Amino acid sequence: MTENVVEIRDLRVNFSTYEGIMKVLDGVNLSIKKGEMLGLVGETGCGKTMTGRAIMRILPSNAQIMSGGKILFEGSVDLLNLSEEEMRKIRGKKISLIFQEPRRALHPTFNVGGQIAEIFYLHMKEDVLKTALQNLAESENSTSLLSNIMRNIYTEELEGKESSIKRILGKIPILRTKINEPVEKVLDEKSIDMLEKVQIPDPKRVSDQYPHELSGGMMQRVLISMALACNPTLLIADEPTTAVDVTTQVKLLDLIKDLKKDYGASILLITHNLAVVAETCDRVSVMYAGTIVEQADTYSVFKEPLHPYTQGLLAAIPIIGQTRELKSIPGSVPNFLNPPSGCRFHPRCGYAIEKCIEEKPLFREVRDEHYVACHVVE
Amino acid sequence: MPENLLEVFNVKKYFPITGGLTRKVIGEIKAVDGVSFSVKRGETFGLVGETGCGKTTLGRTILRLLEPTSGEAYINLSKDSSTISDFQDYEKINIFQIKRGALKRLRRHMQIVYQDPFSSLNPRMLVKDIVAEPMKVNKMAKGQELQERVIDLLEKVGLMREHLFRFPHEFSGGQRQRICIARAIALNPTFLLLDEPTSALDVSVQAQILKLLNDLQNELDLTYMLITHDLSIIDHMADRLAVMYLGKIVEIAEKDELFKSPLHPYTQALLSAVPIPDPDRQSLKEAIYLRGEVPSPVNPPEGCRFHPRCQEFSQECEKKLQEEPPLIEVSEGHFVACFKVLDT
Numbered sequence: 001m002t003e004n005v006v007e008i009r010d011l012r013v014n015f016s017t018y019e020g021i022m023k024v025l026d027g028v029n030l031s032i033k034k035g036e037m038l039g040l041v042g043e044t045g046c047g048k049t050m051t052g053r054a055i056m057r058i059l060p061s062n063a064q065i066m067s068g069g070k071i072l073f074e075g076s077v078d079l080l081n082l083s084e085e086e087m088r089k090i091r092g093k094k095i096s097l098i099f100q101e102p103r104r105a106l107h108p109t110f111n112v113g114g115q116i117a118e119i120f121y122l123h124m125k126e127d128v129l130k131t132a133l134q135n136l137a138e139s140e141n142s143t144s145l146l147s148n149i150m151r152n153i154y155t156e157e158l159e160g161k162e163s164s165i166k167r168i169l170g171k172i173p174i175l176r177t178k179i180n181e182p183v184e185k186v187l188d189e190k191s192i193d194m195l196e197k198v199q200i201p202d203p204k205r206v207s208d209q210y211p212h213e214l215s216g217g218m219m220q221r222v223l224i225s226m227a228l229a230c231n232p233t234l235l236i237a238d239e240p241t242t243a244v245d246v247t248t249q250v251k252l253l254d255l256i257k258d259l260k261k262d263y264g265a266s267i268l269l270i271t272h273n274l275a276v277v278a279e280t281c282d283r284v285s286v287m288y289a290g291t292i293v294e295q296a297d298t299y300s301v302f303k304e305p306l307h308p309y310t311q312g313l314l315a316a317i318p319i320i321g322q323t324r325e326l327k328s329i330p331g332s333v334p335n336f337l338n339p340p341s342g343c344r345f346h347p348r349c350g351y352a353i354e355k356c357i358e359e360k361p362l363f364r365e366v367r368d369e370h371y372v373a374c375h376v377v378e
Numbered sequence: 379m380p381e382n383l384l385e386v387f388n389v390k391k392y393f394p395i396t397g398g399l400t401r402k403v404i405g406e407i408k409a410v411d412g413v414s415f416s417v418k419r420g421e422t423f424g425l426v427g428e429t430g431c432g433k434t435t436l437g438r439t440i441l442r443l444l445e446p447t448s449g450e451a452y453i454n455l456s457k458d459s460s461t462i463s464d465f466q467d468y469e470k471i472n473i474f475q476i477k478r479g480a481l482k483r484l485r486r487h488m489q490i491v492y493q494d495p496f497s498s499l500n501p502r503m504l505v506k507d508i509v510a511e512p513m514k515v516n517k518m519a520k521g522q523e524l525q526e527r528v529i530d531l532l533e534k535v536g537l538m539r540e541h542l543f544r545f546p547h548e549f550s551g552g553q554r555q556r557i558c559i560a561r562a563i564a565l566n567p568t569f570l571l572l573d574e575p576t577s578a579l580d581v582s583v584q585a586q587i588l589k590l591l592n593d594l595q596n597e598l599d600l601t602y603m604l605i606t607h608d609l610s611i612i613d614h615m616a617d618r619l620a621v622m623y624l625g626k627i628v629e630i631a632e633k634d635e636l637f638k639s640p641l642h643p644y645t646q647a648l649l650s651a652v653p654i655p656d657p658d659r660q661s662l663k664e665a666i667y668l669r670g671e672v673p674s675p676v677n678p679p680e681g682c683r684f685h686p687r688c689q690e691f692s693q694e695c696e697k698k699l700q701e702e703p704p705l706i707e708v709s710e711g712h713f714v715a716c717f718k719v720l721d722t
């Protein structure tokens with residue numbers, strides 16, 4: 001029995017803007033099973049990224065999560081009820097996010113290694129200190145005065161206390177560097193190890209480099225390594241390959257797949273590229289204007305799409321080696337300020353009936369494990 | 379009347395890198411480094427390549443929006459298509475040599491649709507002025523006639539009369555790209571350069587724009603040069619295509635031929651890396667991995683530029699590192715620049 005790592009039930013998010021209230025997410029239902037890769041596809045502005053951000057609880061400040069919705073994490077914890085403090089412990093540790101644009105997600109004035117080390121220091125401080133203590137005990141001059149002092153400091157920090165010796169000695173620059181040296185060394189090793197795992201050539205050199213010295217593909221690898229640093233249960237990858245070329249994309253997708261196997265994490269892959277989803281994901285959720293319209297395994301969605309929007313989307317993409325006329329979906333994506341009544345897709349839908357205008361369709365299981373939100377589908 | 383509309387020989391475009399107090403030139407970015415090809419009348423010629431390979435620079439150089447470093451480019455305009463007296467006498471126009479006045483008249487025949495419809499439209503101009511501007515500049519129409527022509531153009535690209543008095547920000551991406559297309563075809567051009575016309579758009583809108591471009595090509599007898607990084611669009615639109623890598627064309631062929639039997643190792647790797655939206659095919663399983671990263675165009679590798687990443691690099695290739703592989707026709711209309719292919 002595979003349980004759901006994340007289950008989103010009826011998530012609604014409103015944005016207050018100068019022009020009025022925008023209902024950006026309007027009842028999102030989504031479940032991610034353990035160890036699977038779920039693709040979340042949809043067009044620009046349909047709310048894919050906001051869904052990912054809602055799980056991480058890093059929505060923009062003008063966003064408001066409406067009551068009634070739930071984001072259940074690992075079956076029991078409702079992420080929406082957690083305090084900011086508790087959330088901070090989950091972010092980056094249990095749920096991590098690979099941002100859309102690597103160039104903007106990395107800090108330009110810190111070296112790569114340092115940025116990865118920060119995560120370890122934040123979430124796995126105990127491990128780091130323990131390793132540092134062990135290293136101290138094993139080193140040649142383990143009986144020297146300095147290492148004794150350091151051992152004292154670390155043990156105190158391990159117990160969660162602020163070390164008074166460190167506070168005093170830390171004021172002297174040379175000593176401060178000396179005291180931190182063992183910890184830094186452990187962090188360095190850990191981050192180089194992480195870079196090696198994402199197959200970066202010469203990780204030692206790269207960890208000393210700054211983001212602007214790296215190519216887009218390399219930066220994305222660094223971000224992946226940061227996301228996986230704490231062995232998360234859920235990895236949200238928000239358009240991880242949109243900014244890179246196809247030859248790099250292949251390598252990144254393979255890397256993500258391999259890491260999924262090694263780490264056993266569930267992955268939510270947010271993308272607008274249907275081809276990428278078809279190649280990599282186990283299941284697919286299709287999103288339109290703030291709602292999930294269809295969710296099923298990849299094969300069913302691509303071969304027997306039920307929702308008219310999914311059908312339209314699939315007919316609109318050119319496929320290599322298939323000469324066919326592209327059918328576009330008439331009209332354009334609706335405005336969130338004043339969305340269509342009932343089913344949000346009805347003005348563009350060829351099958352729309354009266355009921356579609358009046359009533360919002362329920363997200364229901366039509367076939368085995370195949371969910372659709374549409375009145376017309378039997 | 380020659381079959382080729384556009385002929386390009388050994389075009390180079392280097393951008394200088396300046397440094398120091400005196401702004402001395404200390405290096406060159408070899409964005410386009412010796413490219414030759416021809417575009418047939420009435421076809422869609424695709425140009426594919428990855429980011430930074432010089433495809434946009436090449437396109438702009440051909441239109442002389444950028445001044446070329448060296449090379450030659452000719453456009454063969456038929457006499458009836460050029461209504462300007464200067465061009466009445468000769469058919470073959472040397473794009474890189476003509477003077478400013480003649481260049482302005484030539485622009486009428488060569489238009490461009492830019493990549494990003496959000497930055498290529500003046501936000502302070504009304505749609506009617508945007509579309510009318512090229513006709514005003516070229517004194518093609520004025521007054522009532524101009525107004526009617528603008529409405530006619532808007533309807534041709536699927537917009538309506540009521541859009542005339544709106545500003546670009548009131549439109550969606552797809553509609554903006556339609557305005558750009560209307561502006562580009564306003565002067566009845568012969569040649570249209572499409573520089574990633576749909577890369578900023580969503581798939582459902584992309585299909586609309588591609589269909590519109592196809593319809594316009596049939597209706598107005600246009601010749602397209604389509605620059606893109608998306609091979610599935612090329613497959614859908616182009617008749618022939620060229621693959622570019624680091625400032626050089628590595629392969630030119632008919633579309634079907636190239637997709638079926640790519641010869642250059644880079645083309646093979648590129649094609650194998652394209653994901654296909656069909657769970658049955660799972661094509662990425664056989665994808666060819668390219669080693670390393672694209673080298674810098676400031677200091678491209680010696681000899682064959684692809685050799686440091688080539689999956690078929692052999693000792694024979696190593697012997698020939700002093701010379702660059704020439705682009706040679708290996709079969710009817712199929713050109714390849716690879717020593718390995720030429721040997722066999």
